[in-house]
Amino acid sequence: MRDVAIIGVGVTKCGELWDKSLRDLYVEAALKAIRDSGVDRLDSMVVGCMSSGLFVGQEHLAPLLADYLGQCPIPSTRVESACASGGVAMRTGFLEVASGVSDVVLVGAVEKMTDVGGDEATYALATAADQEWEGFSGVTFPGLYAMMAVSHMEQYGTTREQMAAVAVKNHESGSKNPNAQFPIRITIDDVLNSVKVADPLRILDCSPISDGAAAAILCPADVASQLGKKQPVKILGIGHGTDTIALHSRENLAELASAGRAAQKAYEMAGKKPADIDVAEVHDCFTISEIMATEAVGFFEKGKGGPAVEAGESAIGGRIPVNPSGGLKSKGHPVGATGVAQVVEIVEQLCGESGERQVQGARTGLTQNMGGTGASSVVHILEAM
Amino acid sequence: MRDVAIIGVGVTKCGELWDKSLRDLYVEAALKAIRDSGVDRLDSMVVGCMSSGLFVGQEHLAPLLADYLGQCPIPSTRVESACASGGVAMRTGFLEVASGVSDVVLVGAVEKMTDVGGDEATYALATAADQEWEGFSGVTFPGLYAMMAVSHMEQYGTTREQMAAVAVKNHESGSKNPNAQFPIRITIDDVLNSVKVADPLRILDCSPISDGAAAAILCPADVASQLGKKQPVKILGIGHGTDTIALHSRENLAELASAGRAAQKAYEMAGKKPADIDVAEVHDCFTISEIMATEAVGFFEKGKGGPAVEAGESAIGGRIPVNPSGGLKSKGHPVGATGVAQVVEIVEQLCGESGERQVQGARTGLTQNMGGTGASSVVHILEAM
Numbered sequence: 137m138r139d140v141a142i143i144g145v146g147v148t149k150c151g152e153l154w155d156k157s158l159r160d161l162y163v164e165a166a167l168k169a170i171r172d173s174g175v176d177r178l179d180s181m182v183v184g185c186m187s188s189g190l191f192v193g194q195e196h197l198a199p200l201l202a203d204y205l206g207q208c209p210i211p212s213t214r215v216e217s218a219c220a221s222g223g224v225a226m227r228t229g230f231l232e233v234a235s236g237v238s239d240v241v242l243v244g245a246v247e248k249m250t251d252v253g254g255d256e257a258t259y260a261l262a263t264a265a266d267q268e269w270e271g272f273s274g275v276t277f278p279g280l281y282a283m284m285a286v287s288h289m290e291q292y293g294t295t296r297e298q299m300a301a302v303a304v305k306n307h308e309s310g311s312k313n314p315n316a317q318f319p320i321r322i323t324i325d326d327v328l329n330s331v332k333v334a335d336p337l338r339i340l341d342c343s344p345i346s347d348g349a350a351a352a353i354l355c356p357a358d359v360a361s362q363l364g365k366k367q368p369v370k371i372l373g374i375g376h377g378t379d380t381i382a383l384h385s386r387e388n389l390a391e392l393a394s395a396g397r398a399a400q401k402a403y404e405m406a407g408k409k410p411a412d413i414d415v416a417e418v419h420d421c422f423t424i425s426e427i428m429a430t431e432a433v434g435f436f437e438k439g440k441g442g443p444a445v446e447a448g449e450s451a452i453g454g455r456i457p458v459n460p461s462g463g464l465k466s467k468g469h470p471v472g473a474t475g476v477a478q479v480v481e482i483v484e485q486l487c488g489e490s491g492e493r494q495v496q497g498a499r500t501g502l503t504q505n506m507g508g509t510g511a512s513s514v515v516h517i518l519e520a521m
Numbered sequence: 522m523r524d525v526a527i528i529g530v531g532v533t534k535c536g537e538l539w540d541k542s543l544r545d546l547y548v549e550a551a552l553k554a555i556r557d558s559g560v561d562r563l564d565s566m567v568v569g570c571m572s573s574g575l576f577v578g579q580e581h582l583a584p585l586l587a588d589y590l591g592q593c594p595i596p597s598t599r600v601e602s603a604c605a606s607g608g609v610a611m612r613t614g615f616l617e618v619a620s621g622v623s624d625v626v627l628v629g630a631v632e633k634m635t636d637v638g639g640d641e642a643t644y645a646l647a648t649a650a651d652q653e654w655e656g657f658s659g660v661t662f663p664g665l666y667a668m669m670a671v672s673h674m675e676q677y678g679t680t681r682e683q684m685a686a687v688a689v690k691n692h693e694s695g696s697k698n699p700n701a702q703f704p705i706r707i708t709i710d711d712v713l714n715s716v717k718v719a720d721p722l723r724i725l726d727c728s729p730i731s732d733g734a735a736a737a738i739l740c741p742a743d744v745a746s747q748l749g750k751k752q753p754v755k756i757l758g759i760g761h762g763t764d765t766i767a768l769h770s771r772e773n774l775a776e777l778a779s780a781g782r783a784a785q786k787a788y789e790m791a792g793k794k795p796a797d798i799d800v801a802e803v804h805d806c807f808t809i810s811e812i813m814a815t816e817a818v819g820f821f822e823k824g825k826g827g828p829a830v831e832a833g834e835s836a837i838g839g840r841i842p843v844n845p846s847g848g849l850k851s852k853g854h855p856v857g858a859t860g861v862a863q864v865v866e867i868v869e870q871l872c873g874e875s876g877e878r879q880v881q882g883a884r885t886g887l888t889q890n891m892g893g894t895g896a897s898s899v900v901h902i903l904e905a906m
Contacts, residue, residue: 137621157653180761189574193656195648196603199763199779199896203770209782211761212897213609216599218581224598228613235620236522263580268542271578376565376596378584385588394584397594511584512597 143364144173150468184225184245218507222475223514292439310462373406528749529558535853569610569630603892607860608899677824695847758791
């Protein structure tokens with residue numbers, strides 16, 4: 137198996153981008169990544185997207201985006217794993233290069249969510265849950281994560297204030313990210329007093345609906361410095377895990393088993409442990425998700441994620457800075473694009489390109505991306521070469 | 522790169538299968554393939570499906586189907602490339618094994634199309650075309666392929682009778698396939714006099730709307746005979762090509778450039794030429810598609826596909842038997858599943874398991890699968906080990 141490196145990255149702003157279509161967003165991120173890398177050709181493309189069918193009435197994205205990027209006739213593959221589509225796209229791009237089938241691969245991911253109304257967007261997102269058991273009974277994602285939050289509070293004594301601390305921390309970081317959808321500072325009181333969505337989650341516990349795209353250029357690690365002009369970042373480890381799609385089939389609602397499994401595999405492959413990680417982006421689609429994710433990847437013991445964020449351990453400057461980009465919460469959550477956007481942030485952090493939100497001396501980073509309530513999860517461990 | 526073999530296959534019947542859901546169909550095909558191979562574990566899964574979002578309101582298929590097959594927590598990846606989703610799933614499974622990341626991989630593909638009405642199904646299928654240019658103006662796939670047919674007739678003198686000969690041949694073969702949706706013999710006159718859909722295409726020039734699934738087990742070729750109990754079939758070559766998604770951007774409407782490119786790559790990788798192929802399954806979503814596909818993969822010269830089928834060259838017993846399964850036309854076309862179903866047919870042919878429709882002495886086979894009007898195309902070359 138060939139070692140694989142990332143030699144270029146690009147993202148768009150996240151937000152309600154009325155003047156840009158899905159194809160515009162993808163091409164914008166892709167061109168930024170190509171320019172960042174300096175490569176003069178692509179051998180293949182991978183496209184991550186959750187539901188262009190329901191959001192913009194367009195399937196067959198892989199050739200569509202190859203076409204709009206002027207890259208036909210190269211192979212182009214679209215992958216979908218709900219909100220983990222970006223993470224799975226990264227892993228598929230890794231397979232292209234690791235196998236020897238392709239040398240220079242563009243992994244791009246995109247979601248255009250604001251072309252439909254709120255009800256339709258909520259329906260589209262709910263197709264990441266089990267339609268026959270969960271969707272059919274009317275439950276949507278804030279409701280599902282609320283049940284997970286209640287379970288975590290009951291088992292470990294996690295508080296609403298601790299969840300609110302995730303939002304406050306991530307908006308603080310996001311305020312330093314020019315691409316963030318909501319670069320605003322907020323307080324614990326703002327979160328606690330914001331409008332209720334699904335008890336105990338308030339609107340400021342939830343990530344927004346976003347348009348956006350992100351892209352990365354992959355190549356064999358041994359030619360990374362010849363092929364590109366950027367400092368290469370090596371993909372040291374990848375883990376991909378699955379869990380039951382319906383929440384009612386899980387043994388423990390307060391645990392993200394797929395993320396734990398994915399992290400374990402990624403650490404093994406990388407020969408690293410949680411203490412080796414200098415900076416991380418994890419999947420904070422709701423504030424409780426970040427608490428559960430930081431426990432699943434081993435940054436904090438089970439049940440200690442809440443106190444840790446409250447104590448500032450995961451802030452920039454803390455023991456293990458989590459979501460310096462602002463996370464899904466402040467930066468935005470174009471669902472299918474998120475997994476690649478996380479990788480972009482970590483690559484920039486490892487290359488010292490993160491400006492005001494730079495984590496000093498970061499050499500090894502981790503991303504954790506998941507779909508639905510964690511039925512699929514992908515973890516990457518990256519290191520500056 | 523490791524060599525890859527197929528060591529087990531399974532398909533469901535195609536049809537309007539009211540008593541089976543998408544997950545039922547996938548699991549049925551997967552269990553048949555697992556049983557056929559005799560393997561006692563899977564390392565990862567790939568799921569091919571075009572639009573479960575629009576057809577059954579369910580995304581996030583990869584973990585859903587891992588869950589329903591009892592395979593969590595293994596990695597599971599869904600890929601989409603419209604009607605080439607199955608072909609792209611096979612290629613993605615190939616990457617899993619070739620890279621060394623996984624040893625035993627289930628590639629399964631499925632589509633459940635009859636849970637929605639005809640208008641909704643037509644809309645869902647039309648999302649494989651360019652929504653902003655083609656879908657928006659109201660054109661659907663019979664209309665797009667009708668334009669390609671007219672262009673082929675004009676450039677090469679292809680006749681309606683030659684197109685009808687594709688349907689007659691494929692229904693003759695399909696009548697010997699117990700899994701076929703329409704195992705009925707028809708005549709040239711039946712086709713010519715059937716109801717007009719989009720001139721010059723009649724209803725009997727079109728493949729049906731189908732439910733169905735297909736699956737294959739992949740593993741490294743060097744351990745294929747130890748791991749499985751079935752005669753292994755090696756994947757000698759894979760080609761994957763893309764073309765402009767909108768028909769109006771093509772240089773020549775009567776040519777499938779992506780299929781030509783994919784075939785060229787597959788032949789190069791396999792060290793084979795068209796004359797080495799003993800049996801093939803090609804993408805006959807319309808009768809004109811088979812004529813164009815057999816030209817693109819090099820079985821017949823450009824413009825000679827029509828006369829060749831009329832002369833019986835591509836019938837079972839002819840020079841190069843094409844679509845012995847009955848093809849999409851008679852066997853059925855569960856869109857995302859078709860690319861894997863083609864591989865299943867060729868594997869069974871190469872193993873001498875095709876009963877009444879067996880192509881005698883077949884050792885090397887080819888599949889050609891495409892999405893939309895050929896914006897994506899995947900070609901596999903398979904050989905009995």
